[in-house]
Amino acid sequence: MTATALPRYRDPAASVTERVRDLLGRMTLAEKVGQVNQRLYGWHAYRRTADGHRLTDRFTDEVAAFGGMGALYGLQRADAWSGVGFDDGLDAGDGARMAAAVQRHVMENTRLGIPVLLVEEMPHGHQALDGTVLPVNLSVGATWDPGLYAEAAAAAGAELRARGAHLALVSALDLVRDPRWGRAEECFGEDPYLAARLTEALVEGTRQAGVGVVLKHFAGQGATVGGRNSAATDLGARELHEIHLVAARAGVAAGASGVMAAYNEFDGLPCVANRHLLTEVLRERWGFEGLVMADGGAIDRLTRLTGDPVAAGALALRAGCDLSLWDDCFPRLAEAVAREPSLVAELDTAVARVLALKFRLGLFDQAPAAAGDGRSGRRKVAELAERVARASVTLLSHDGEVLPLSPALRRIAVIGPNADSVEQQTGDYTAPQRPGSGVTVLEGVRAFIPPGTEVVHAHGCELVGDDLTGVPEAVAAASGADVAVLVLGGSSARRPDTVFDANGAAVAGTGASPGMTCGEGVDLADIALPAGQRALLDAVAATGTPVVVVLVQGRPHALPDLHGTAAAVLTAWYPGPDGGRAVAEVLFGVHEPRGRLPVSVPRSAAQLPVFYNRKDHRYRGYVDQSHHPRHAFGHGLSYTTVEYGPPRLSHDSVSTRDPRLTCRVTVRNTGNRPAHETVQLYVRRVSGTTSWPRVRELRGFTHLLVAPGAQAEAVFSIDDDTLASLDRDLAWVVEPGVLAVETGPSSDRTQHAHLDITTPE
Template identity: 80%
Template sequence: MTLPRYRDPAAPVADRVRDLLGRMTLTEKVGQVNQRMYGWHAYERADGGHRLTEAFRDEVAAFGGMGALYGLQRADAWSGVGFDDGLDARDGASTAALVQRHVVEHTRLGIPVLLVEEMPHGHQALDGTVLPVNLSVGAAWDPRLYAEAAAAVSAELRSRGAHLALVSALDLVRDPRWGRAEECFGEDPYLAARLTEALVEGAGAAGVGVVLKHFAGQGATVGGRNSAATELGARELHEIHLVAARAGVAAGASGVMAAYNEFDGVPCVANRYLLTEVLRERWGFEGIVMADGGAVDRLVRLAGDPVAAGALALDAGCDLSLWDASFPRLAEAVERGLLSETALDTAVARVLTTKFRLGLFDEEPARAGAVGDGGDAVRDGALPAPGAPAARHQGRGGPDAGDVGERIARASITLLAHDGAVLPLSPSVGRIAVLGPNADSVDQQIGDYTAPQRPGRGVTVLQGVRAAVAPGTEVTHARGCELVGDDPTGVPEAVAAAAGADVAVLVLGGSSARSRTTVFDDNGAAVAGSATASGMTCGEGVDLADLALPAGQLALLDAVSATGTPVVVVLVQGRPHALPELRGRAGAVLSAWYPGPRGGRAVADVLFGVHEPRGRLPVSVPRSAAHLPVFYNGKDHGYRGYVDVSDRPRHAFGHGLSYTDVEYGPPRLSRSRVGADAPALTCRVTVRNTGRRAAHETVQLYLRRLSGGTSWPRVRELRGFVRLLVAPGAEAEAVFEVGQDTLASLDRELAWVVEPGTVALETGPASDRTAGALLEITPAAR
């Protein structure tokens, strides 16, 4: 028997898609652009294992298939899934195979279903690896290391049957009051672009497609309020908020997720300018556009009813829904003349193309050992599944994802301030007091969008310190205060512990840990009041008006520092909290951006000098919320500052100290003049280590336009970075190849071109400590 063309693995993908699309009914087409079911509603516990639910069977039958199933393996407080009823490392893959088998064998055309999982910082599943949050990845400034982590976690995700990973990569921290700051790589578009490329390439190496979130401008909402309005112009959008998306698309992202916010008054999910003109016509993107959860239904307010809302989104360029009630009614939209079937075919073709490219049609779903119910059930472990939890992360012979995550955590820990004496600690220091509300909690160091953890997993800062000290060294602990509020009850115990110690390590900061008492919106965001009550100070839906550390933490800091014992402050946080002047109160300040389950060991390694502090700030740290915005790359209008307080950040973008001293020479250009049509030169800078310990330097290259150009210039813009390891007493040279990408700016048509004028190429260890060399860019030859 001759196979249909779409079943021929040797046929070109375009031919297979065309053949399959021509065989489909209108109902089947609508089914392929739908992703309305929560994955955890597709299975239930039964007979010592899991079976498919009637709700899942009905959904498949209603549309003759299923486009995508979201979150089959997701577990967290919002979904209500835990170890009692969810899919862990033993049975995740087997249940995924069960789902796939049912869809293929119980539909007319046998089109496999895309299994879509959250991978915000690791796989959000029971026994899934948890990485440090994206802000921590940004602080490491190491795309290669992140690509390795993305590959390892994606291999784990793929081994459990999933195909697409949803990852926040496109949002920027333009306002640190926003609760989702932890999901961003930082405030800078260039840094985010390089890490987005690493993400796509790493996941692709494991056979997983990435859907990049969120497109576009979600980090620029007014007041740092989640899902609120934006006031972006087109130039700001392209210069800042589309840079990482453009890089991710060029790297091969499988999809982008349309953001909740609007641009120029039109919600992103229905914004034809964004989804069609920019993304497809200008950038040539061929992947899918996915709606954010319930976003299409929000269009009813504009369109009038769910049928029109679905038509509005699809016609603008949205291909795949998420949890909404509008896309399932697209057949009605076609029948009412609100949507052409040709437009629907275009979206269906993109979904099918994604399935072919990811190999879904060429993989036979594993067959479950039938356990009643016609074989649509499986006992735990009845199908091939990942190995025991200790070994489950070794995907395709690659590194252990947890180990790579710990390396990211170490690389990201940033020394913000240091008196030059208190650190590194000696393992035999004598007595150490480890204090504060974040000193002994794994949950408070792993961030939002995290599945429940097995008891006993992870290493807190307290545990890390205890493991690092020499025998005979006494480590005491007191919580001191709660994470929020100003209750002074625990302060005396902490003060007594500090007074009797040789050094106090005070672990402060925030938490994105969700609990069963947290109340959630329909899309999974925490409701602000319930979040505060459950101790959340960061995360989706947890926006702050005041960025200062809570009053109780500041009071604890004052009380502990008043003992005269040297104090090291460690900030475990998901956003840059506004910091007071700490000179005289703390000998050192370290920032650890939610460093993950093993973050306590990473912090201890830096405290005791086993590893040097390598992190550099991916965001500017404000003095208060009153002087926002504080990002380094604002427009250069010569603003002179406030009368009452400094307008400068407490710590600038790119800042980070080490345990040694380094000196930077001036940048040296191979040419002082280039043509706009073919710019090519090198920029070199010598870094000398004048101290006694090895220096891990992140040498940064900035562009500053002094004259010429289409629009008013920014203060400076990151355009490169090089990591150097410099031995004590030695020097090393950072070399930057400077070409069109380095020198480009947006012209009047919002295209990236090299414009004539004078620029300074600046190098240094941070955005506020640079030296520059002038470069003249002459007009292109006619």
């Protein structure tokens, strides 16, 4: 066939709009329904044989049933839920070959040869065998470094693309408004501005890699009542727009390929059926042209509203959902069209969005065998993972004497349930790791000790429960040591004996998720460290040996007052398989602690919520305990001392028409080590607003490296985006009134300068 005889949709020179229109006009109803479906679990598309991996009848039958396939989820996913491991799964080389085989079969065995979108989980690296694991999103949030994250996302995206995938599913839009929620680790933090900047970095990085990203979850899932997974939210429209839609809006503006409609309901209607969210806000107000994907099985849940799977699919389609995930309702859209012929217009719109994404990602113009070896670039992404881990380690408290650890130490005790476990450093949504890979905190410490220093280890206790049989051994280890590094926290590690729900969430509350204290489906009512860990800490501290607590965790556990108990407390979140090396480098002062809290650390679950940007009603506090967090949002110490000067504004008054100005603040290093400072800019409404103001809101941050005895200046350019607030119509505008522009090292240690905003005559 000559080039001139090519159908218009096959012509690379034609516009995406022309190609979509031409192809859509050639499609049957069954083929259209096939393009909005993502029903098959990808690991069911292949099987291992003596001659290698082969496509299954289940896959080829699904393709034949609809004359094609819109998307295939998780071809290379491996974990305890999928049941895929190294014995039968796809490693880096096999994954690329199997992705090409899938694409070749779909394109060569269907009438129109429409390629399939290969969709993979990339929550913190590609969730596949031999996929490089990044620190979890809460660790990324602790870096406050969008540039570094953009590099890491680009490297992880390139690894995913080399294995033949096109679309990465990444949590980015949820906020930790209640740390009891098990998916806190998947969030960038509690603040919308910080999450927005990191979401932009994610989109930028994956686009550099030629990969589309679907942002999860839209919207408000982090605000479910009681921190209960997939439950109802109790949000008003203002709270939704002011807090929970900010990162999504930024991600859409940056060029995200899609968003995933969340499980939770808003104002009584599940997000996947909420036309106001999916169409009026996302498309009509924001101009989003990408696709909306349902969360796994979310459309099937709508049958509780409709009583009928056909009507449930139609409800989601009308709301603006374009692509299903694992459900049985969307495959029956042909029946819905038969009942209501006018529904074909909404179906055509959804199909057009799926096809447009395939054209934009170049699927029609690539050979199916174009995938490379997924091992390429692994060293780069692994190096970036370690950089993220180092930058995320946050020093919460210290006495100024024990850290950094001295090279003159004779004996170090490394104790605790998280001291020597790679899998407990990696977080949820992690594929099995090859035996012997990774670096635990214990191994990291051993690698950095000078000759003549001894390292002793004791497990001490289990992650959960109050079994104290291991405490005497830990006490003995600590008693003869110069310092005890006590590694506590939690685990999201999925194990073969974990019981899962149909959508892959762990089934909690029945003893079915042994050892898991965090992760999807693992919500906690009490976020204090478990009784065994608290007893271990008290027993080791009672020896008189200086104690350094390292928290490896996926949520901010509530902390007691550890003054006098621990000489220092650090949190490393889930730093990834090699995170133990990053922790050790900070402990020994090879690298300075740079992390800053992306969340507030509570004193107890009883005081929740403790997010910093609450409404400013000048609450005086509880009678029985402080209502302030143990450690505030933005907090993080270093091994030196610093002094902040007050903010200096270039103007003390601006107009709503032209609110541009500059804010400068001087930071002086008064200690004898380098200072890596994250200077934070907040605004606080003093008067003149259409809605009750918040205590303060993050609107900027920048990094300074200040040498000992030196000073440096942070400069912030302030504009409309910095000063804007939501008006009565939920539009972002600069309102007249008085603002306090605040700067400092954290949300609870700021200085301010007043700024008058006037309305021009």
